[in-house]
Amino acid sequence: MVQPAGVVTASLSRAGWYPVSSTIFAAPKVVCAASGPAALAILESGEAVDLLFTDIVMPEGMSGYQLAGAARRLRPGLKVLFTSGYAAELSEHDGQSMLRKPYDRRELSRAVRTALDALVASA
Numbered sequence: 001m002v003q004p005a006g007v008v009t010a011s012l013s014r015a016g017w018y019p020v021s022s023t024i025f026a027a028p029k030v031v032c033a034a035s036g037p038a039a040l041a042i043l044e045s046g047e048a049v050d051l052l053f054t055d056i057v058m059p060e061g062m063s064g065y066q067l068a069g070a071a072r073r074l075r076p077g078l079k080v081l082f083t084s085g086y087a088a089e090l091s092e093h094d095g096q097s098m099l100r101k102p103y104d105r106r107e108l109s110r111a112v113r114t115a116l117d118a119l120v121a122s123a
Contacts, residue, residue: 036062
């Protein structure tokens, strides 16, 4: 079985983004977490994070919306990009940055770039 985080990491790598363990240091890095609590632990550790990319439906009882709220309490102004394959989930929170599943590498890269560009514009 292919893990979703692995698919996203591979897609981002092909688009020029690299995981933390990569030997390529010039490009932005990708930090993966298996669950909402694990993502919060990364944020609490002080790891540099410019964008939180999260599915709306996640394991361990925390939704992407709950994760985003907790993450923004830790890091006000943190940009969040949500993804989901469920149309009802996407329509509940209009105005949020959303990437509808399924998406391809170009769509993922474009959505990440747009979210990061919004970060720069708001700085």
